[in-house]
Amino acid sequence: MTTGHCQLCVHGHSGDGLAQYNGRKTYKDGSVQQLQRDILRRHWYAAVWALSYTILLCLGHYLDLSQLTDVQLWRLVAGYWLLQVALLAMVASGYSRRYKDPSLTIPFMLLSIAFLSLFLWMAPAMRPLLVLGYVTVLPFGMFQLTWRGFLAVTLVTVACYGSVLALLQGSGRDFWQADLEWLLAVAFAASLFCFVVVAREFTQLRDAHRNKNRELRQALARIEELAVTDELTGLYNRRYLLRGMEKHAALADREGLSFVAVFIDIDHFKHINDSHGHSIGDQVLAELAMVLRRSVREADMASRYGGEEFVLLLSGVDLVEAAPVLERIRQVIIDGAFSEQQLPLTVSMGVAQFRVGECVEKLLARADHLLYEAKRRGRNRIEMEALAAINAAHQSS
Numbered sequence: 001m002t003t004g005h006c007q008l009c010v011h012g013h014s015g016d017g018l019a020q021y022n023g024r025k026t027y028k029d030g031s032v033q034q035l036q037r038d039i040l041r042r043h044w045y046a047a048v049w050a051l052s053y054t055i056l057l058c059l060g061h062y063l064d065l066s067q068l069t070d071v072q073l074w075r076l077v078a079g080y081w082l083l084q085v086a087l088l089a090m091v092a093s094g095y096s097r098r099y100k101d102p103s104l105t106i107p108f109m110l111l112s113i114a115f116l117s118l119f120l121w122m123a124p125a126m127r128p129l130l131v132l133g134y135v136t137v138l139p140f141g142m143f144q145l146t147w148r149g150f151l152a153v154t155l156v157t158v159a160c161y162g163s164v165l166a167l168l169q170g171s172g173r174d175f176w177q178a179d180l181e182w183l184l185a186v187a188f189a190a191s192l193f194c195f196v197v198v199a200r201e202f203t204q205l206r207d208a209h210r211n212k213n214r215e216l217r218q219a220l221a222r223i224e225e226l227a228v229t230d231e232l233t234g235l236y237n238r239r240y241l242l243r244g245m246e247k248h249a250a251l252a253d254r255e256g257l258s259f260v261a262v263f264i265d266i267d268h269f270k271h272i273n274d275s276h277g278h279s280i281g282d283q284v285l286a287e288l289a290m291v292l293r294r295s296v297r298e299a300d301m302a303s304r305y306g307g308e309e310f311v312l313l314l315s316g317v318d319l320v321e322a323a324p325v326l327e328r329i330r331q332v333i334i335d336g337a338f339s340e341q342q343l344p345l346t347v348s349m350g351v352a353q354f355r356v357g358e359c360v361e362k363l364l365a366r367a368d369h370l371l372y373e374a375k376r377r378g379r380n381r382i383e384m385e386a387l388a389a390i391n392a393a394h395q396s397s
């Protein structure tokens with residue numbers, strides 16, 4: 001069976017706006033998952049780093065470079081990894097989304113710094129390895145932290161390192177060369193503060209990039225909105241209606257879901273324009289549009305087809321079900337008063353039901369023809385297809 005929908009076929013539209021990441025981060029729709037994936041990817045890198053370092057430190061221990069007993073070593077390693085895995089589970093499960101920084105970057109960094117400091121205290125002979133460890137922890141903060149956060153973590157690192165050195169000096173261990181150690185500590189602190197400067201530059205660039213992206217997404221959302229709506233009434237435009245109708249037609253062909261197209265035209269609208277002016281005419285159009293939009297369901301479509309003509313797509317209904325809905329709309333319009341001039345209004349409607357396999361152009365042509373009939377028969381009325389014609393069409397398809 002050919003449907004003939006191809007003539008009006010248009011590409012899929014993603015009317016997505018910005019999505020909220022638990023009210024804090026905003027990414028384009030669907031990219032909440034993308035953000036979560038980005039965070040997890042960085043955590044896997046960090047976990048690989050932590051694992052490599054743990055292996056190196058254990059190796060150092062078995063090369064007799066630490067004063068730890070085996071039990072102490074395994075307790076330290078087990079404690080560190082237990083907390084690492086707990087944090088990772090919080091991020092991976094999405095539990096951490098309730099916090100300001102769902103990536104939990106600071107807890108992760110502090111955990112590694114605490115682990116390295118404890119190791120430094122218990123295995124001071126492995127200082128060079130541990131100093132490198134501290135330095136490698138910091139870059140992981142660059143993606144998430146503000147530069148002030150980065151500075152705070154750096155200060156904690158320097159404070160931890162300095163405190164352990166002071167404790168080691170107090171313990172009077174024999175390998176201790178105080179002058180050299182403190183010189184090294186100063187050099188270490190200085191290099192960390194270089195990181196802070198770089199981090200500041202990097203985070204400024206990152207924030208500028210994020211702001212630009214946000215502006216672009218907002219502009220894109222606005223363009224998408226303009227592309228699918230009519231500016232005066234805020235209803236869908238003709239192009240978007242046709243796209244929606246194509247989708248409904250495809251669903252109807254595949255799953256037998258019926259739908260109805262309704263052409264609505266204001267009666268004697270030219271008279272309103274001529275007597276009250278174009279801007280009152282515009283007000284009437286906008287207010288009628290609001291009535292139409294409020295009268296249909298979420299799955300339906302209300303569109304301005306052009307001029308003073310509107311088209312409704314009533315989804316999942318047949319003519320029998322559509323009739324009372326449309327009669328109610330007609331009545332609401334009769335009872336209403338439009339524009340600042342409180343003008344009375346009537347409309348005429350032509351109603352046709354989609355026939356399986358037909359082109360949406362044909363459906364609209366039939367509804368338009370019925371609208372013409374409604375006008376011809378005196379206006380302020382609804383003309384529907386005969387149900388017998390629909391049934392016959394369904395049987396022959």
Ligand SMILES: Nc1nc2c(ncn2[C@@H]2O[C@H](COP(=O)(O)OP(=O)(O)OP(=O)(O)O)[C@@H](O)[C@H]2O)c(=O)[nH]1
Binds near residue numbers: 232278
């Ligand atoms: N104010 C305003 N008028 C519009 C707009 N688009 C079309 N029109 C006017 O709508 C009127 C349509 O007039 P006609 O097609 O003769 O129909 P009618 O006067 O409504 O008469 P019937 O449809 O036969 O009942 C014309 O005067 C158009 O200028 C618009 O965006 N704003």
